[in-house]
Amino acid sequence: MGRPPCCDRVGIKKGPWTPEEDIILVSYIQEHGPGNWRSVPTNTGLMRCSKSCRLRWINYLRPGIKHGNFTPHEEGIIIHLQALLGNRWAAIASYLPQRTDNDIKNYWNTHLKKKMIDTAGSYVISPDTSPVCHDYMSKGCNTEAVKQEMKFPLSRFSQTPSIYASSTENISRLLEGWVRSSPKAAAKKKEFAITDNNNSSSSSSSNTITAASPKENKQAERNQVGCLAAAHEDLDSLLSFENTSGMISWGKIHGPQLAQANAEAKQDAENSQPPLSSLEKWLFDEALGQTDGFLELPANCLSWSAMLS
């Protein structure tokens, strides 16, 4: 007796989202905030199921999402956390706020898993939770990829997404200001902070995964996410291109105005070099072994990642 699929209703549209649908969804979320997905299709008139709306928002339209160009450091984090947590992509994604679980999952399945299998032929993958890197370290490793990343840490911004992708990036960018000022978002951050404080005794070790019951693990995960919230605030500056030119109200722009807004936003992004954020600094520090960040990875994981590159 299975539950009937949510998208079985006649008239529910499937397949790729159109820019128009994206704009409708973004406009609605800008006004009402994410959540209550059940009501989104009915209130917006979108012929999509609630799940599809949620997924589209989470994986593509949400502000601050970065696609493609995984850095060696991100690879290292993913590899390390995958070894620690297994295929719990949502948990892994919580350590990489710019990445979605879907993105990480895809990247793992299409790139990293293959690399791991390829290299596992010559090296033993340790089954224990401390992955892996020892053999590589003992054999020496090529850290050129890491050095490159450290030389040009902002290279990721020079990626050339598709035309439509750039338009959704602009949607995200435009939304950035709303998310920052959104009372809901602020409340969420506050809530995280409170959770973090309440668990301060454990937070110091919250980055250490210990053997515990599934329920406890779940709670620990939440705590970890809470710990990350503060870091997320720092990330804001990285995630956005600093909408100093002013927030464009999404409810008011359509057609040619939208195209112009997109063009201007793109121009802004091309002209302005993003400031060095706390995270960028953290990445530098991490590479130099001066980790005081929220996620402390074994330095050799960078090497591991570079090795795979």
Added chain:
DNA sequence: AACCGCTGCAACCGCGCAGCG
């Protein structure tokens, strides 16, 4: 130029969990 296989990624599907009445 046409075909074919491969790759990467967006989107879908099914299940489990949590909240609520």
Added chain:
DNA sequence: TCGCTGCGCGGTTGCAGCGGT
């Protein structure tokens, strides 16, 4: 306590784009 409902997660699929022949 139980059933219903909505949300979130992980696995899987489908398709567009690309390169090779």
